[in-house]
Amino acid sequence: MSSLAQNAVSKVQTTIAVVSSGEGDEVSLFTMSDKKITDLIYATHVHADDNFDEDSLFLIVQNILSRATQSIEKLVQGSQVHVENVEEGTHAKANFNVPLCTLKSINSEICCNAPGEETAHKTTLAILNKLSNYSWEAKAVLALAALALEFGDFWLLAQLYQSDPLAKQLAILKRVPTLINPSELPKRRQAILEVSNLIKTTMRVIAMFNEFEKLSVYDHKDIPCLTTVFDHLPVDVYWSILTITACATKVSILISEEPDRPHDLAPYAQKIHYILNQLVMQLTICRRQLEEAEAYRKIKKVMRTPTGIVEIFKALIFSNDNVVLPLIDGSTNKTVTLEVLKGRTVYMLFSSLDITDDDITLLKPIHDDIISKKKETNYAIVWIPIVEQWTEELKNKYETLRKKMSWHSLQLFTPIAGIKFVKEEWRFQGKPILVVINPQGKVENLNAFHLIRVWGLKAFPFNKQVEEKIDREHHWIGSVVNNIHPTIETWVKEEKYIFFYGGNDNELIQTFTKKVTALVNDPFIKEAKVKIELFCVGKNAEGGEDHGILRRFWTGIESLFFSKAHKDVADPVRLEIQKLLSYKNESAWAVLSKGSSVVTTGHGSALLKVVEEFDSWKAAIKVKGFEVAFKEYYAKVTETVRHCSRLDVPTVAGKAPDTMKCPECPRVMETYASYKCCHVDGPHH
Numbered sequence: 001m002s003s004l005a006q007n008a009v010s011k012v013q014t015t016i017a018v019v020s021s022g023e024g025d026e027v028s029l030f031t032m033s034d035k036k037i038t039d040l041i042y043a044t045h046v047h048a049d050d051n052f053d054e055d056s057l058f059l060i061v062q063n064i065l066s067r068a069t070q071s072i073e074k075l076v077q078g079s080q081v082h083v084e085n086v087e088e089g090t091h092a093k094a095n096f097n098v099p100l101c102t103l104k105s106i107n108s109e110i111c112c113n114a115p116g117e118e119t120a121h122k123t124t125l126a127i128l129n130k131l132s133n134y135s136w137e138a139k140a141v142l143a144l145a146a147l148a149l150e151f152g153d154f155w156l157l158a159q160l161y162q163s164d165p166l167a168k169q170l171a172i173l174k175r176v177p178t179l180i181n182p183s184e185l186p187k188r189r190q191a192i193l194e195v196s197n198l199i200k201t202t203m204r205v206i207a208m209f210n211e212f213e214k215l216s217v218y219d220h221k222d223i224p225c226l227t228t229v230f231d232h233l234p235v236d237v238y239w240s241i242l243t244i245t246a247c248a249t250k251v252s253i254l255i256s257e258e259p260d261r262p263h264d265l266a267p268y269a270q271k272i273h274y275i276l277n278q279l280v281m282q283l284t285i286c287r288r289q290l291e292e293a294e295a296y297r298k299i300k301k302v303m304r305t306p307t308g309i310v311e312i313f314k315a316l317i318f319s320n321d322n323v324v325l326p327l328i329d330g331s332t333n334k335t336v337t338l339e340v341l342k343g344r345t346v347y348m349l350f351s352s353l354d355i356t357d358d359d360i361t362l363l364k365p366i367h368d369d370i371i372s373k374k375k376e377t378n379y380a381i382v383w384i385p386i387v388e389q390w391t392e393e394l395k396n397k398y399e400t401l402r403k404k405m406s407w408h409s410l411q412l413f414t415p416i417a418g419i420k421f422v423k424e425e426w427r428f429q430g431k432p433i434l435v436v437i438n439p440q441g442k443v444e445n446l447n448a449f450h451l452i453r454v455w456g457l458k459a460f461p462f463n464k465q466v467e468e469k470i471d472r473e474h475h476w477i478g479s480v481v482n483n484i485h486p487t488i489e490t491w492v493k494e495e496k497y498i499f500f501y502g503g504n505d506n507e508l509i510q511t512f513t514k515k516v517t518a519l520v521n522d523p524f525i526k527e528a529k530v531k532i533e534l535f536c537v538g539k540n541a542e543g544g545e546d547h548g549i550l551r552r553f554w555t556g557i558e559s560l561f562f563s564k565a566h567k568d569v570a571d572p573v574r575l576e577i578q579k580l581l582s583y584k585n586e587s588a589w590a591v592l593s594k595g596s597s598v599v600t601t602g603h604g605s606a607l608l609k610v611v612e613e614f615d616s617w618k619a620a621i622k623v624k625g626f627e628v629a630f631k632e633y634y635a636k637v638t639e640t641v642r643h644c645s646r647l648d649v650p651t652v653a654g655k656a657p658d659t660m661k662c663p664e665c666p667r668v669m670e671t672y673a674s675y676k677c678c679h680v681d682g683p684h685h
Contacts, residue, residue, distance in 0.1 A: 115263035222293035306441025381407035503588030
């Protein structure tokens with residue numbers, strides 16, 4: 001015996017010991033981990049012979065077992081069962097050579113075994129040893145073929161028993177009359193059907209292996225689920241062969257003189273049904289991944305040479321060119337064809353069904369004030385919900401949301417064809433994005449929400465040209481703060497100095513408020529006619545928390561950051577915005593502006609130190625002015641007081657740069673992923 005064979009036999013013996021280990025206690029196969037099974041069965045595997053044609057053998061086996069199980073149902077249930085004709089649409093290759101010796105060798109293993117898990121396990125490993133040179137899929141097919149050889153033969157003789165003298169004699173040798181005798185059949189009916197159904201289920205599992213094999217010709221990067229399937233395939237093959245062995249044992253018992261000998265197939269049936277369900281689910285995922293990958297390539301090709309907005313829309317949404325669903329016009333609640341988009345700039349609103357009323361409200365003025373009132377037929381908004389798997393509950397939620405929108409909505413209760421493209425190229429990650437595409441099908445803005453949140457209708461039509469114009473003509477802090485409190489707009493117009501500040505350290509915030517108030521009332525400041533105001537972001541007039549203002553402020557700052565993040569050169573404004581964002585979760589932060597122009601942005605403790613040490617720099621005000629004197633002393637303070645710059649940026653719309661320079665020193669910032677949930681809409685159950 002070769003060393004390889006000896007090792008395999010040793011492994012089998014060890015395994016049997018494991019199954020029946022303990023002080024008389026048995027360890028069930030059905031509680032054994034997949035890893036343990038994998039470790040055991042890999043000892044039986046040498047290499048895969050790719051020359052063996054398991055597909056042809058499986059076609060023969062499928063035809064045999066389909067006819068045999070139909071014969072069983074017809075015999076056992078009589079006229080109560082409807083038997084369909086078995087179509088042999090495909091045949092084995094003409095030159096296929098049946099490995100008869102191998103099948104007989106396997107047959108010798110599975111026939112006339114004693115019932116029990118231990119025997120079934122031992123037999124399965126013995127079969128795997130004999131088939132060590134075959135692929136995992138071929139092992140399962142050969143084991144099933146060995147069963148079909150005996151099982152098919154048995155039921156063929158059962159059919160010919162009454163009409164053919166030769167068949168009658170052979171049937172006696174095979175103990176066919178024992179099973180089909182009218183006086184005995186009723187006692188064994190349920191057990192016979194149980195075996196038949198389990199064989200059919202096992203055959204379906206093995207057929208699934210072939211379906212995955214067909215998909216393996218594609219790039220596995222396109223179908224990542226395939227890796228999981230093929231990694232688990234040896235374990236699934238083990239359970240398939242184990243079930244085949246258990247079925248063969250049950251048949252042996254049924255044709256014996258002791259048909260009631262205990263051999264429960266229920267655990268095998270439960271396991272093999274579970275495997276089948278898993279494979280069906282994984283096949284669905286694999287096919288969907290393949291469709292997404294093919295749609296992705298198609299869309300990329302269309303996007304390179306766009307011919308028009310309608311063609312882009314079709315490629316993004318529909319996997320089948322012949323099936324094009326209409327849109328629903330929210331203003332009339334009627335369906336319209338895609339032709340209504342022709343010649344228009346389309347704002348494609350991609351969102352999950354968790355889109356908030358705030359996001360919907362943000363778009364209302366665009367549709368109501370521009371598209372509807374001004375009859376701007378050159379523009380259209382279309383809501384495209386991104387849902388991986390629709391349910392009745394989600395369909396109802398869709399209808400509720402759609403009724404809140406006066407623009408067009410797509411009603412497609414399957415995932416859109418371009419879901420992979422939208423996620424990877426346009427970086428959709430759950431938060432709503434508004435992609436602007438011109439009539440020729442060219443993308444003009446990957447996410448107009450950033451412009452809309454800060455500038456509203458002033459930024460219409462939300463393309464790059466308008467974005468650059470606003471960038472040149474407007475100060476960033478004014479665009480954010482003017483909308484959060486009516487008094488601020490007056491302060492900005494009067495060109496007052498304004499301290500905007502906040503943070504999570506209430507004691508530090510109170511100290512900052514007290515010290516800046518003292519600065520405002522300092523006789524020197526009053527004499528110099530320096531007008532200073534304070535605004536604590538996130539606090540209302542009574543000093544309580546105002547999460548609405550806080551959320552609008554930081555959303556505005558983040559939107560400004562993204563509107564500038566795509567630029568190659570980091571201008572001073574972007575650096576100030578970036579610096580402020582890095583202080584968002586610190587104990588305290590502050591921005592000093594003059595009107596809508598930012599003087600400086602910093603950590604609360606550093607700016608507090610500048611205010612506290614006013615006597616050290618106030619003389620410079622007479623010579624240089626308040627603004628220059630403040631900035632120079634702040635620069636001096638920050639030479640000795642340094643804080644880490646940590647930047648938590650929401651990942652939306654592909655605007656965040658790959659690398660980012662620190663806003664406070666020349667280094668490139670370290671990169672981290674940060675995840676956060678603010679429970680803005682309250683708890684969800």
